[in-house]
Amino acid sequence: SQVFTALSVETLPDRLGGNAVLKAKIGADSSHWNVREVGDGNLNLVFIVTGDQGAAIVKQALPYVRLVGESWPLPLKRSFFEYHALTRQAARDPGMVPEIYVFDEAQALIVMEYLTPHVILRRALIDGRALPRIGRDLGLFAARTLFRGSDLSMATREKKADLALFADNVELCDITENLVFSDPYFEAALNRHTTPQLDPIVAELRADRDLKVEAQRLKHLFSAKAETLCHGDLHTGSVMVTDDETRVIDPEFAFYGPISFDVGMLIANFWMSYFSQAGHETAPGARDGMRAYLLDTIETLWETFRAEFAHLWRTERKGILYQASLFEDRGDPLAAEQALAIVIDEIWREMLGFAGIEIHRRILGLAHNADFETIADPDRRAPCETRALKLGRHLAVNRQRIHSLRDIRETVERLEKE
Ligand code: SR1
Ligand code: MG
Numbered sequence: 001s002q003v004f005t006a007l008s009v010e011t012l013p014d015r016l017g018g019n020a021v022l023k024a025k026i027g028a029d030s031s032h033w034n035v036r037e038v039g040d041g042n043l044n045l046v047f048i049v050t051g052d053q054g055a056a057i058v059k060q061a062l063p064y065v066r067l068v069g070e071s072w073p074l075p076l077k078r079s080f081f082e083y084h085a086l087t088r089q090a091a092r093d094p095g096m097v098p099e100i101y102v103f104d105e106a107q108a109l110i111v112m113e114y115l116t117p118h119v120i121l122r123r124a125l126i127d128g129r130a131l132p133r134i135g136r137d138l139g140l141f142a143a144r145t146l147f148r149g150s151d152l153s154m155a156t157r158e159k160k161a162d163l164a165l166f167a168d169n170v171e172l173c174d175i176t177e178n179l180v181f182s183d184p185y186f187e188a189a190l191n192r193h194t195t196p197q198l199d200p201i202v203a204e205l206r207a208d209r210d211l212k213v214e215a216q217r218l219k220h221l222f223s224a225k226a227e228t229l230c231h232g233d234l235h236t237g238s239v240m241v242t243d244d245e246t247r248v249i250d251p252e253f254a255f256y257g258p259i260s261f262d263v264g265m266l267i268a269n270f271w272m273s274y275f276s277q278a279g280h281e282t283a284p285g286a287r288d289g290m291r292a293y294l295l296d297t298i299e300t301l302w303e304t305f306r307a308e309f310a311h312l313w314r315t316e317r318k319g320i321l322y323q324a325s326l327f328e329d330r331g332d333p334l335a336a337e338q339a340l341a342i343v344i345d346e347i348w349r350e351m352l353g354f355a356g357i358e359i360h361r362r363i364l365g366l367a368h369n370a371d372f373e374t375i376a377d378p379d380r381r382a383p384c385e386t387r388a389l390k391l392g393r394h395l396a397v398n399r400q401r402i403h404s405l406r407d408i409r410e411t412v413e414r415l416e417k418e
Contacts, residue, residue, distance in 0.1 A: 002107065003106075004063070004076060004106060004107055006045065006060065006062060007047065007058065007060050007107075008037075009035045009037055009047070012035045012047060012058065013030035013031065013033040013035065013049075016030070016049075016058065016102075017030025017033065019102060021101050021111075022056065022101065022102060022111060023053075025053060025054055025055075025056050026049055026050070026051035026052075026053055026055065026056050027052035027053040028052070029051075029052065032052050033049050033051045034049070034050045034051070035048070036048045039066070041066070041237070041250070042065065042066060042067040043061070043067070043252070044059055044060060044061050044062060044066060045058075045059070045060045045061075045062060046058070046059050047059075047060075048114060050114075054114075055114040056101055056111050056112065056113070056114050057098070057111070057112050057113070057114050058109060058110075058111050059079075059082075059109065059111075059112065060108055060109040061076045061078050061108035062074075062076075063075070067367070075171050077108075078108075078169070078171070078172055078252040078253075079103075079105070079108035079109065079110060080108075081168075081169045081251075081252055082110060082250070082251055082252035082254070083103045083110055084165065085166075085252075085254035086100055086110075086251060087100070088145075088149065088162075089141075089145050089251065091148075092144050092145045092149065093144040093145055096141050096246070096247060096248055097247060097248055097249065098112040098113040099113040100113075115240045115247055115249075118241055118242050118245065118247060119241060120236075120239070121134065121237070121239040121240065121241045122235070122239075122371060123370070125273040125290075125294070126273075126280060126371055126374055128277075128290050130289070130290060130293040131241050132243060133241075133243070133244065133245070134239070134297060134301075135296070135297040135299070135300030135301040135304060136300055138239065138248075138304075139300065139301040139302065139307075140304055140305075141248055142266065142305050143304070143305045143309040144312070145228075145231070146229075146259045146262060146263075147228070147308075147309055147313070147316070148312070148316070149162070150227055150228035150229075150259065150319065150321075151227070151319045151320050151321045152313065152317055152319045152321050152322070153312070155319070156319065156320050162229060163256045166254055166256050167255075167256065169253070169254060169255050172255070173232075173255050175253075176222065176233075176253060177219060179361055179365050179367060180222075180365070182215070182219065183361070184205075184360045184361045184364040185211070185212050185215055186206060188365075190365070191364055191365055191366065193363060194373070194378075194381075195378045195381050195382045195385055196378070197379070197382035197386075198364075198382055198386065198389070201386055201389055201390075202364060202389075205360065205364075205389065205393060208397075210397045211393055211396055214353060214356075214399075215357050215360075215396065217353070218354060221257075221258050222257055222258065222261060222354075226256035226257060227258050227259050228256065228257070228259050229256060230253075230254065230255055230258070230259075230261050231248065231251045231253070231254060231262050232251060232254045232261075233251070233252070233253040233265070234262040234266045235265055235358075235369070236266075236269040236270070236369075237250075238251075258347075258354075259347050260346075260347045260348075260350035260351040260354055261354050263302075263305060263351045263354075264351040264353065264358065267298055267301060267302065267351065267355050268355035268356070268359050268362075269358070269362075269371075270294050270298045271298070271355065271359065271388065271412065272369060272371050272372070272388050273371050275387045275388040275415075275416070276372050276375065276384050276388075277290050277291050277294070278383070278416070279372070279374075279377075279381055280374075291416070298405060299405050302405060306344055309347075313343075314336075314340075317336075322336060322340075322343075324336070327339075349402075352395045352399035352402055353395065353396050356391070356394070356396030356397075356399070357392065358392075359392030359395075360389060360392045360396075363385045363388060363389055364389075372385055372388075383418075387415040387416060387418065391411065391415055394411060395408070
């Protein structure tokens with residue numbers, strides 16, 4: 001196959017126009033294709049291509065980090081991992097990821113379904129839109145993909161083959177290992193907290209021994225607990241929504257890691273959205289309904305995850321772990337329920353920790369999120385970010401002693417009034 005060459009708006013129709021699948025999906029005459037580059041993420045090129053028949057998304061990896069430039073090389077093989085993660089997610093929770101039309105490994109490109117009129121969930125939440133389905137849809141997606149990618153469900157040979165396959169996603173794991181678990185807690189070169197008013201709390205957090213130890217314990221879990229196929233970058237920017245549909249995109253950070261990782265990252269982004277609302281409201285209290293919606297959504301997401309995980313545990317536990325032959329067949333059905341309660345409790349405590357450090361890195365590290373960044377006035381942004389940082393510390397350090405989302409809701413609402 002050809003040497004990798006980055007696509008451009010000008011070259012794309014010629015380069016992809018001969019593909020029979022794309023002729024059928026977009027239009028037979030590629031000179032009629034309209035191409036727009038819309039990538040606003042940190043890593044890749046993304047094009048929307050429309051033609052006489054329809055439309056498609058073309059996503060192409062670049063051999064470097066787009067956010068930083070060619071000084072930070074990044075392998076093209078991330079596209080391979082994204083493709084393989086998407087195929088597994090499609091099988092494990094049908095209808096929740098975009099359909100793939102073409103995968104070209106040498107060109108590091110995936111052509112997939114154009115989701116329209118979907119918008120990025122993070123953007124919708126900034127705009128104050130309360131999407132009715134996301135808590136349930138994302139709770140189901142997390143439970144199904146994380147349970148079904150693990151030794152609770154998969155045949156051991158198949159699971160070990162996937163463990164080996166995704167183990168090569170080294171460079172993207174390295175990004176997470178550094179940017180999420182370490183950089184926020186010292187003066188790393190890539191850090192860029194954009195609000196100088198945060199300097200005192202940043203100094204406090206970086207001197208916080210308990211926090212730094214917890215961050216490294218969580219990094220240890222991330223690197224060593226190869227439990228399931230994680231999405232790896234499951235935040236509100238990786239979800240596309242309408243009022244009626246939820247889709248999950250962008251699993252190029254996929255790796256075998258803790259079940260709790262995706263859940264924690266995702267929920268953290270709802271808490272950040274909550275604390276950012278004060279920076280977006282046009283009058284005090286104008287976003288109170290949105291705030292309540294976000295905390296309710298977190299509860300729905302977690303409760304749905306827990307209920308679906310328990311359902312799959314009871315009906316699909318066919319892997320090498322907690323085998324029914326050890327429990328039910330021996331006349332002790334409660335043994336499996338006892339084990340389930342312990343497994344869920346462990347996911348809960350880990351999930352809180354991952355959520356806490358995800359909040360910190362989105363404010364202190366390299367990769368910020370638009371929830372806070374779009375609050376232009378630093379005097380409005382700083383209190384929002386400070387409250388979120390405090391919650392992150394509480395979650396990471398006290399996670400073994402936090403027992404319910406009700407307790408966290410009280411903390412969150414108290415911080416919001418500070
Ligand atoms: C250099 S990549 C920075 C961040 O962008 C991705 O979306 C991941 O979240 C990563 O940590
Ligand atoms: Mg992404």
